Amino acid sequence: MTLPTHERIKLHALKLFAQKGYFGTSLNDVATMVGIKKPSLYAHYKNKDDLYQSILKELMDLFSKRVSLSSIQLEQLSTKELLYLFTNKIVDFWKDDTLGLLYKRTVLFPEEKFRTTIQEQFLQTEAYTTDILYSILEKGQQQGDIPKQPFEPLIHAYYCLIDGLFVQRFLYSSSDYDVKVKHAFEHFWKATEIGVEK
Amino acid sequence: MTLPTHERIKLHALKLFAQKGYFGTSLNDVATMVGIKKPSLYAHYKNKDDLYQSILKELMDLFSKRVSLSSIQLEQLSTKELLYLFTNKIVDFWKDDTLGLLYKRTVLFPEEKFRTTIQEQFLQTEAYTTDILYSILEKGQQQGDIPKQPFEPLIHAYYCLIDGLFVQRFLYSSSDYDVKVKHAFEHFWKATEIGVEK
DNA sequence: CCTACCGATCGGTAGG
DNA sequence: CCTACCGATCGGTAGG
Numbered sequence: 050m051t052l053p054t055h056e057r058i059k060l061h062a063l064k065l066f067a068q069k070g071y072f073g074t075s076l077n078d079v080a081t082m083v084g085i086k087k088p089s090l091y092a093h094y095k096n097k098d099d100l101y102q103s104i105l106k107e108l109m110d111l112f113s114k115r116v117s118l119s120s121i122q123l124e125q126l127s128t129k130e131l132l133y134l135f136t137n138k139i140v141d142f143w144k145d146d147t148l149g150l151l152y153k154r155t156v157l158f159p160e161e162k163f164r165t166t167i168q169e170q171f172l173q174t175e176a177y178t179t180d181i182l183y184s185i186l187e188k189g190q191q192q193g194d195i196p197k198q199p200f201e202p203l204i205h206a207y208y209c210l211i212d213g214l215f216v217q218r219f220l221y222s223s224s225d226y227d228v229k230v231k232h233a234f235e236h237f238w239k240a241t242e243i244g245v246e247k
Numbered sequence: 248m249t250l251p252t253h254e255r256i257k258l259h260a261l262k263l264f265a266q267k268g269y270f271g272t273s274l275n276d277v278a279t280m281v282g283i284k285k286p287s288l289y290a291h292y293k294n295k296d297d298l299y300q301s302i303l304k305e306l307m308d309l310f311s312k313r314v315s316l317s318s319i320q321l322e323q324l325s326t327k328e329l330l331y332l333f334t335n336k337i338v339d340f341w342k343d344d345t346l347g348l349l350y351k352r353t354v355l356f357p358e359e360k361f362r363t364t365i366q367e368q369f370l371q372t373e374a375y376t377t378d379i380l381y382s383i384l385e386k387g388q389q390q391g392d393i394p395k396q397p398f399e400p401l402i403h404a405y406y407c408l409i410d411g412l413f414v415q416r417f418l419y420s421s422s423d424y425d426v427k428v429k430h431a432f433e434h435f436w437k438a439t440e441i442g443v444e445k
Numbered sequence: 446c447c448t449a450c451c452g453a454t455c456g457g458t459a460g461g
Numbered sequence: 462c463c464t465a466c467c468g469a470t471c472g473g474t475a476g477g
Contacts, residue, residue, distance in 0.1 A: 213411030
């Protein structure tokens with residue numbers, strides 16, 4: 050309640066856009082949740098699109114921030130531990146009931162009007178995670194945790210793992226999701242480290 | 248044009264529901280595409296929900312039909328070939344621009360009103376594919392193509408592969424999707440057959 | 446299969 | 462931040 054009105058609008062709109070999508074969310078709903086009337090929204094945002102865009106921007110920024118690894122983690126953990134930690138940071142973001150849901154909607158069903166913008170933001174975010182992934186894998190090869198192998202197929206397979214866990218978060222949203230994450234990750238890792246003497 | 252009207256309605260509605268979703272599709276749109284006026288639809292379907300439900304039913308039935316393996320295939324192919332064929336049958340269904348799109352919408356964003364129905368139909372379809380999967384894996388173990396191992400983690404990992412490919416179909420809808428499928432599948436298979444002497 | 450119409454709701458504006 | 466209102470569109474019905 051101490052937040053400025055335009056922040057409260059953004060917060061409630063975020064929740065509604067996540068739950069009901071762009072067209073499913075009416076400005077009347079938003080205003081009601083904030084405790085004001087619909088026309089008053091226009092004092093803070095130019096229109097519905099303006100409000101929506103500002104929320105998408107925040108979503109992608111938050112994702113990048115939440116999945117990044119600290120340099121301490123990068124130095125002290127083994128390759129497998131690092132990769133598992135990284136995987137879980139991404140998975141944890143999707144576990145967020147609001148952010149995860151909005152992320153799913155946005156990435157899988159971009160509104161026609163914002164398609165280009167969303168695509169750009171997504172590719173930027175993906176490039177960011179790919180960088181982290183590369184640094185983990187390169188360090189792993191140097192330390193002998195994983196054998197020498199072409200990175201491209203490996204990264205395809207990893208993204209497939211990540212995307213699979215993304216879907217399963219929503220398909221099987223249950224207490225044993227963590228078990229599924231572990232199983233799928235262990236299977237991925239088994240193939241990754243093949244050839245290394247233990 | 249030779250099709251009965253209620254079939255033509257269903258066909259155009261399927262396309263529209265896939266592209267624009269339940270709320271994004273108006274009965275006016277449907278009627279216009281069929282070449283009649285909106286109120287005439289009610290001579291063939293009770294209402295919008297009735298039309299939508301009958302389409303969902305058809306979608307799930309088609310999926311089951313398309314992914315099933317023939318007994319000839321089951322007998323003559325190796326375990327790896329069988330699993331790859333099965334994977335590609337599923338992937339091919341998603342490649343269908345209309346059916347794949349509607350499947351994605353329905354499974355990932357079930358309309359609140361039909362949530363229970365959709366959930367049931369999905370679980371039924373999943374049980375069907377799990378049966379096929381089991382029969383492939385069991386035969387593979389008997390023939391020594393894959394080592395003895397608990398099936399549960401393996402099936403989790405496989406579904407994660409499948410769900411990952413499901414997302415990637417829509418994220419990277421491009422000419423090199425087939426390459427990504429191959430990479431991800433090979434990585435999965437590498438971990439699956441570990442321990443077998445070749 | 447049609448015309449004519451219903452109440453409800455949408456995003457957005459005027460004017461204060 | 463409000464009241465009052467706009468044109469457009471929604472699913473659905475009456476009556477033929």
